[in-house]
Amino acid sequence: MASTTSDQTPSDSTSIDVLSKLQDSALFTDKAYIADEWIKTGKTFAVCEPSSGTTLGRVSDCTLEDFQRAISVASSAQLKFYEQTTATDRGAFLRSWYEHIIANVNDLSIILSLENGKTLAEARGEVIYAANFVSWFAEEATRSYGHTIPSSMPHTTLISVKEPVGVCGIITPWNFPAAMITRKIAPAFAAGCAVVIKPPSETPFTALALSKLAEKAGIFPGILHVLPTKDRSAATELATSPLVNKISFTGSTGVGKMLAKLAAGTLKKVSLELGGNAPFIVFDDADLDLAVEGAMICKFRCSGQTCVCANRIFVQKGVVAAFTRKLKDAVSDLKMGSGLDPATTQGPLVNEAAVTKVLEHIEDAVSKGAKVEYGGKRPSGPGFFCEPTILTSVRSDMNVSQEETFGPLAAVFEFDTEEEVIELSNSTPYGLAGYFFSRDVGRCTRVSRKLQVGMVGINTGKISAAEAPFGGVKESGYGREGSLYGLSEYQVIKSITTGNLDK
Numbered sequence: 001m002a003s004t005t006s007d008q009t010p011s012d013s014t015s016i017d018v019l020s021k022l023q024d025s026a027l028f029t030d031k032a033y034i035a036d037e038w039i040k041t042g043k044t045f046a047v048c049e050p051s052s053g054t055t056l057g058r059v060s061d062c063t064l065e066d067f068q069r070a071i072s073v074a075s076s077a078q079l080k081f082y083e084q085t086t087a088t089d090r091g092a093f094l095r096s097w098y099e100h101i102i103a104n105v106n107d108l109s110i111i112l113s114l115e116n117g118k119t120l121a122e123a124r125g126e127v128i129y130a131a132n133f134v135s136w137f138a139e140e141a142t143r144s145y146g147h148t149i150p151s152s153m154p155h156t157t158l159i160s161v162k163e164p165v166g167v168c169g170i171i172t173p174w175n176f177p178a179a180m181i182t183r184k185i186a187p188a189f190a191a192g193c194a195v196v197i198k199p200p201s202e203t204p205f206t207a208l209a210l211s212k213l214a215e216k217a218g219i220f221p222g223i224l225h226v227l228p229t230k231d232r233s234a235a236t237e238l239a240t241s242p243l244v245n246k247i248s249f250t251g252s253t254g255v256g257k258m259l260a261k262l263a264a265g266t267l268k269k270v271s272l273e274l275g276g277n278a279p280f281i282v283f284d285d286a287d288l289d290l291a292v293e294g295a296m297i298c299k300f301r302c303s304g305q306t307c308v309c310a311n312r313i314f315v316q317k318g319v320v321a322a323f324t325r326k327l328k329d330a331v332s333d334l335k336m337g338s339g340l341d342p343a344t345t346q347g348p349l350v351n352e353a354a355v356t357k358v359l360e361h362i363e364d365a366v367s368k369g370a371k372v373e374y375g376g377k378r379p380s381g382p383g384f385f386c387e388p389t390i391l392t393s394v395r396s397d398m399n400v401s402q403e404e405t406f407g408p409l410a411a412v413f414e415f416d417t418e419e420e421v422i423e424l425s426n427s428t429p430y431g432l433a434g435y436f437f438s439r440d441v442g443r444c445t446r447v448s449r450k451l452q453v454g455m456v457g458i459n460t461g462k463i464s465a466a467e468a469p470f471g472g473v474k475e476s477g478y479g480r481e482g483s484l485y486g487l488s489e490y491q492v493i494k495s496i497t498t499g500n501l502d503k
Helices: 064-084 087-103 105-116 120-140 179-191 204-216 233-240 253-266 288-304 317-331 352-367 418-426 441-450
Strands: 032-034 037-039 044-049 054-060 147-149 156-164 167-171 194-198 224-226 246-250 269-273 278-282 310-316 371-374 389-392 409-415 433-437 455-458 491-499
Touching: 032 064, 032 204, 044 105, 054 204, 064 156, 064 167, 064 194, 064 224, 064 233, 087 105, 087 120, 087 179, 087 204, 105 120, 105 204, 120 179, 156 179, 167 179, 167 233, 179 194, 179 204, 179 246, 194 233, 204 224, 233 253, 246 253, 253 269, 278 288, 278 418, 288 310, 288 317, 288 409, 288 433, 310 317, 310 418, 317 371, 317 389, 317 409, 352 371, 352 389, 352 409, 409 418, 418 441, 433 441, 441 455
Parallel strands: 167 194, 167 246, 194 224, 246 269, 278 310, 278 433, 310 409, 389 409, 433 455
Antiparallel strands: 032 037, 032 224, 044 054, 147 156, 156 491, 371 389
């Protein structure tokens, strides 16, 4: 997963009039949301529009003091929220928020596309995906069950109940600026928690727009705070404040490790969704057309900027030539351009650093013997574009094998046997997602069990949904988001023993 920060400074010129494109111009705001107020801070920072490299807008740059105030308000409000609402009440709010998101899907998609760069179709898909988490946890709010436990002591009743963990610090990435917000805060609200959000500095406007809609939906006072910032001490404050009871972070493994160490000082509950190095395996008995379709989905979606992207494409030697030919045909149909152009199927990368990393991986691989089958260059013109690229003859000593590229680079490795590719797939400290294509039922069972990842896709490149547990193993983090397990990430279990009632 990419870092939540950027070294890119956009041009001061602004090329797009955002407000003219929106039905509800109030959704695009430069203000932070603190203590139920929209606040414009004295200091601001620029947000880049990736297809042109110019400034989309400027947004409030919150200070450490702003975060401390938000945390204090959230701490007081959370107790009232849980005491004064039922699970049914919280579910009703989430249902209302969901309906507001769906009613404003077009405006949210435009804002998201402009600040992130992904195509309008992908942005719309993400907004709906984000809304699905809100809808899912609207239902899960009333399904938080405890247990009655047979007691070993006479005249005693023992029950367990689930309660909210408290104030949650939420730190989200730029690659899914809508879905990573709702996947974290919808279960937090369902459980009865308050949240303080540090949205990514690259894409703060989507988070603020979602907060506008939460306000319209009737959110409980004081439980939602959204603070854009360039101040690195903000994340430290969320991880170390004794008033924050949980941290949920999606981003790089390095930053995740740092936050986990900081959070240990107050023994906070922590959820981490971190980097990946996903294997994508094509066996010689696979349906190659289906495999290519899967590769296009989980390699080139969002221009390769997803944490579950196929980073290493392993193809059995007997079909590598045919698979590569079909993949090349599919990639050649992609059209780069602005995300708002309906003809665009491949948007820009998020910033200059992202382009540089892809080009460095290509250069390193070629210098060690890899072959460029398609693409491999940066096109002329403005914006942070990189051609969709296919490399063959890739080996494990190349950087693309060891590092998450986070861009539109398909690196094709050859392998001989099932045992070999399992070993290659697992030879990484990461374990987020893995994919493979085969028509052998026995192989499907074996390989799915042997891949050391948190999520497996068999004959599909689509593995993410509100009902599916999302998360990894090894250095890809811990905790699960979405699904029936997602609510428990924001809860603690309390046991209650009652004695001598029958005396």
